[in-house]
Every structure is written in C-alpha cells, then in structure tokens.
Amino acid sequence: RKEVEQDPGPFNVPEGATVAFNCTYSNSASQSFFWYRQDCRKEPKLLMSVYSSGNEDGRFTAQLNRASQYISLLIRDSKLSDSATYLCVVNTRGGADGLTFGKGTHLIIQP
Amino acid sequence: GAVVSQHPSWVICKSGTSVKIECRSLDFQATTMFWYRQFPKQSLMLMATSNEGSKATYEQGVEKDKFLINHASLTLSTLTVTSAHPEDSSFYICSARPGLALYEQYFGPGTRLTVT
Numbered sequence: 001r002k003e004v005e006q007d008p009g010p011f012n013v014p015e016g017a018t019v020a021f022n023c024t025y026s027n028s029a030s031q032s033f034f035w036y037r038q039d040c041r042k043e044p045k046l047l048m049s050v051y052s053s054g055n056e057d058g059r060f061t062a063q064l065n066r067a068s069q070y071i072s073l074l075i076r077d078s079k080l081s082d083s084a085t086y087l088c089v090v091n092t093r094g095g096a097d098g099l100t101f102g103k104g105t106h107l108i109i110q111p
Numbered sequence: 112g113a114v115v116s117q118h119p120s121w122v123i124c125k126s127g128t129s130v131k132i133e134c135r136s137l138d139f140q141a142t143t144m145f146w147y148r149q150f151p152k153q154s155l156m157l158m159a160t161s162n163e164g165s166k167a168t169y170e171q172g173v174e175k176d177k178f179l180i181n182h183a184s185l186t187l188s189t190l191t192v193t194s195a196h197p198e199d200s201s202f203y204i205c206s207a208r209p210g211l212a213l214y215e216q217y218f219g220p221g222t223r224l225t226v227t
Contacts, residue, residue, distance in 0.1 A: 004154075043204050043218040044155065087154070098145040098157035098206075099216065 003027060004102035006088050012108045015080055021105045022072040023088030033064055035073045036087040038104060044087055047073075075107075083109045114138055115207050117219035124195055125227055131191045132222045134205030140185035141207035145216065146178075149202040161188045185210070195226045 006023040013019045025033075033050040048055065050062040050071055061074040071088055088102035114137040124130050134144055142163050147155040159180055161167045167180035179191040188207075192199055202223050206216040 041202070041221075041223070043221045045218070098147070098160055099155075100157070101147075101154040103152075103154040 002102075003092060003100045004088055004090050006102040006105050008103055008105060010106040010108050012110055013078060014110050015078060017078050017109075018074065018076045019078055019107065020072060020074045021086055021088075021107075022070060023102050023105075025069050025071070025088075025090045025092070025100075027090070027092045028066075028069060030069075030090045030092045032091040033071050034089040034091075034099070035060075035062055035071075036089050036101075038085045038087055040085075044089075044101075047086070078107075078109045080109050080111060083107060113209065113215075113217045115205065115217045115219040117205055117222050119222060120220065121223040121225070123225045123227060126196055127194055129191055129193045130195055130224060131189055132203055132205075132224075134188045134190070134207065134219050136186045136207040136209075136217070139207075139209045141188075142185060142210045143208045144182060144188040145206045145208075146180060146188075146190050147204045147206065149204065149221075155204060158190075192224065195224070197226045200224055200226045 004025050035047040036044040037047045038044040048057050050064045054063040059076045063072045085104040085106045087104045089099050092100050116135045118133045144161045146158045149155045158173045159167045159169045161180050161182040163182045169175045182188040204221040205219045208216050
C-alpha cells in the first residue's frame with residue numbers, strides 16, 4: 001500500500017462549483033499533514049496545513065480524520081485560477097525528515 | 112520572506128557528464144535542506160536530507176555516489192548528478208527548513224534536467 005494515496009483525476013468542474021478531494025495515508029504515526037498546490041512544471045506551494053479540528057482559509061476547508069487516516073480538501077466557489085494539481089502531503093517520520101507526497105489530484109475548472 | 116532559489120532552472124547535458132544544481136535560502140538560515148525528484152506524472156520523491164556541516168542522509172534506493180550533496184553553509188546546498196544518464200532526466204526540487212521551524216519547508220522553483 002502506498003504511503004499517501006490520492007485519486008489522480010482529472011476532475012473537470014464548472015466555475016463556481018464546490019469540489020472536494022481526499023487522500024488516505026498508511027502510517028498511523030504520521031504527525032503533520034498538508035495540502036500543497038502544484039502548477040504545471042512548477043514547484044509545489046503550501047496551500048494549507050491540516051489540523052484535527054479542521055481548518056478553513058477563505059474558500060478552502062481542510063479536515064483530518066486520524067481514526068480513518070483520511071484527509072480532505074474542500075474548495076467552494078471555484079475559480080479558473082484554482083486549476084492545478086493538489087498534493088496531499090504527510091510528514092511521516094517527525095519534523096526532522098522530509099515530506100511524503102501523494103501523486104496529486106488534477107483539477108480543471110471550466111468557464 | 113522565506114524564499115528559496117535554485118539554479119539552473121533547466122539544463123540539457125550529454126550522457127556521461129556531471130551537473131551541479133544549487134539551492135539557496137535567500138532570507139533565512141536553513142540547517143536542513145531536502146532534495147526531491149519528480150518524474151512526469153509521478154509524485155515528488157525525497158532523495159536525501161542534507162544537514163549543514165554533516166553528511167547527507169539518503170533515502171533507500173538513491174545512490175550516494177551518484178548524487179553528491181554538499182551543504183557547506185546555512186544558506187547553500189548543492190546536488191551534483193555525476194555521470195548523468197538519460198534515466199536521470201527529471202525535475203529536481205530542493206526545499207529548506209528555517210533553523211527553528213519544526214515542520215515548515217519552503218521549496219525552490221526546481222531544476223529540469225534533460226540528459227541526451
């Protein structure tokens with residue numbers, strides 16, 4: 001089983017729609033969780049951290065379910081500029097080590 | 112703040128040559144830098160963790176003699192791909208963690224290497 005699994009998509013949704021992605025992680029000892037955004041041929045950029053209590057940043061809401069080892073990202077009122085690949089990222093070995101990336105979910109917002 | 116630069120942005124080289132990629136933290140000191148590699152349509156894979164002043168720690172399956180890492184200062188780490196082959200063609204991305212941060216990492220813009 002892969003450490004971090006995501007549905008690769010692509011998801012084609014109309015502008016203004018609400019869309020949700022999720023990912024699962026295999027290591028129950030994982031300590032921190034993130035959603036990154038990666039545009040084509042660019043480096044990943046941190047979108048938001050994910051906390052057990054759930055957190056919201058504008059149109060973006062992230063949730064973590066430790067019992068199910070499941071992370072979600074909800075995007076409301078999607079914009080054309082939201083088109084990108086969204087990477088689920090987990091720190092599986094504590095702060096001293098690098099991050100484990102999912103393959104990403106490709107989102108295409110259509111006008 | 113928290114800007115990381117990488118040079119070169121892209122490089123095309125012939126098989127058998129060596130290529131050096133630089134990663135710099137521009138406005139903070141990074142005791143730890145990470146090197147990742149991303150093949151087309153694949154996820155970023157951690158190659159090695161580089162700590163200033165000590166030897167890098169390589170992930171399983173990454174040849175330390177082929178991918179030489181030097182982290183000589185708190186703002187600079189270099190990755191040298193020695194005797195590059197076409198299968199080394201990839202997107203190489205570094206990230207840097209500020210000295211006191213536990214989980215934050217800031218990514219460089221990446222270097223696209225093509226070996227012909």
